[in-house]
Amino acid sequence: MTERKRAIRPMHPRDPAEPHRAATALELLFDLVTVIAIAAAAEGLHHAIAEAHAGQGVLRFALAFFAIWWAWMNFTWFASAYDNDDAVFRLLTMVIMAGSLALAAGVDALFRALDIHLVVAGYVVMRLAMVLLWLRAAGADPARRTTNLRYAGGIAVVQLYWVLLVVLGSPGSTAFVPLMLLGFLLELGVPAFAERATTTPWHRHHIVERYGLLTLIVLGEILLGASLALQAAAREAFDVRLVHVALSALVITFAMWWLYFCEEEQLHGSGLRRALLWGYGHLPIFAAGAAVGAGFAVLVDIVAGHAHVPLRVGDMAVAIPLALYMAGLWLVRDRFVLAGPAGLVLPLFALAIVALPFAFPALEAIAALAALAAAIRARLGHRHPGHHG
Incomplete structure (x- = not known):
């Protein structure tokens, strides 16, 4: 029996230059589970803003989204380097999916109390399932054994921290949220520490595709907001403003898609510093995409008379994360690939979009600015290509 046909195989490193590397069916199933967790976090943010608890809702959304994104990201980069598609890898991945569903089920309690x-x-x-995967990789990849053991040990230690926080911490104490933030910093430090020994053989094109797929997932939250607007218009007393909300959601979704999936390369090179910036820097991009969807859900509630906040708050709930999305794209990509005026398009439009709701409620103007940003960036991008940093 060939090694490829064996149910259990050594977890040898993948070739980072492997041609035609694409997302697997198992990875797509993993993303499907992630959708549920992201939707739960976005729903919690939506209800918090609509009930006039925006500050509290944003903080708790950030806490929930970090956990969802970090678990997704760690699995994605590991799979890019070591996915051998054997029975153990599949089963451990399914364990991770089960954990993701439990996490999603707990998001409501996080928002409430x-x-x-x-x-x-x-x-x-x-x-902990990831710890087992890293230990398998350590046993089959002697050249990166130190790196893989650092991953396994670092992740295990941080999980002990989380368990102790749950057992000993009090949600009502002033130290609780700072202690959670400390846990997130410890999580972020594990890859930076482990990869300094020897970098893992992740596949650049595969990673870019995986990040693009998660971007599509978070943009789907905005399309859900458009659907909610049309449902409200059909179900309740017709209000043309709900149609405006739906159309604006479509325009903004298309603009955000256009801005992300441009002709320029998302990640040029495979250096550790650049990879960490690009990988970590996507957190505000992903979170902002989901938050824009929550903002449109808030607008639907406001127009339908089910929210306790004015229309301006709904516009801000769309504009602020949209501006953050643009700023995030500039941070991880545009400042490296565009020169001159082209490199300033996203930060300038982000400032204009975030300022607009403070002047007057104008959802349609926000959508127009988003579309204009995509058009101008595409136009200037052809004229002012930059260097790759």
Whole structure:
């Protein structure tokens, strides 16, 4: 029996130059589970803003989204380097999916009372499965054994921290949120520490595709907002403003898609510093995409008379994350690939979009600015290509 046909195979490193490397069916299933968790976080943000608890809702959305994104990202980069598609890899991936579902189920309690018991339980299940995967890789890849053991040990230690926080911490204490933030910093430090020994053989084109797929997932939250607007218009007393909300959601979704999936390369080179900036820098991009969807859901509630906040708040709930999305794209990509005026398009339009709701409610103007930003960036991008940093 050939090694390829064996149910259990050594977890040898993948070739980072492998041609035609694409997302697998298992990775797509993993993304499907991630959709549920992201939707739960976006729904929590939507209800918090609509009930006039925006500050609290944004903080708790950030906490939930970090956990969702970090678990997704760690699995994605590991799979890019070591996916051997054997039975053990498949089963451990399914364990991670089960943990993701538990995490999603706990998001509501996190938003209501900062209760993180179920979120942490699901998260720890996901991360301990990753520890087993890194240990398998350490046994089959002697050249990167130190790196892989650092990953396994670092992840295990941080999970102990989360368990202790749940057991000993009090959600009502002033130190609880700072302690959670400390846990996130510890999580972020594990790859930076591990990869300094020897970098893992992740596949650049595969990683770019995986990030693009998650971008499509978060943009789907905005399309859901458009659907909610049309449903409200059909179900309740017709209000033309709901049609405006739906059309604006479509325009903004298309503009955000156009801005992300441009002709310029998302990630040029495979240096550790650049990879960390690009990989970590996508957190505000992904979170902002989901938050724009929550903002449109807030607008639907406001127009339908189900929210406790004015229309301006709904516009801000769309404009602020949209501006953050543009700023994030500039941070991880545009400042490296565009020169001159082209490199300033996204930060300038981000400033204009975030300022607009403070002057007057104008959702249609926000959508127009988003479309204009995509058009101008595409036009100037052809004229002012930059260097790759």
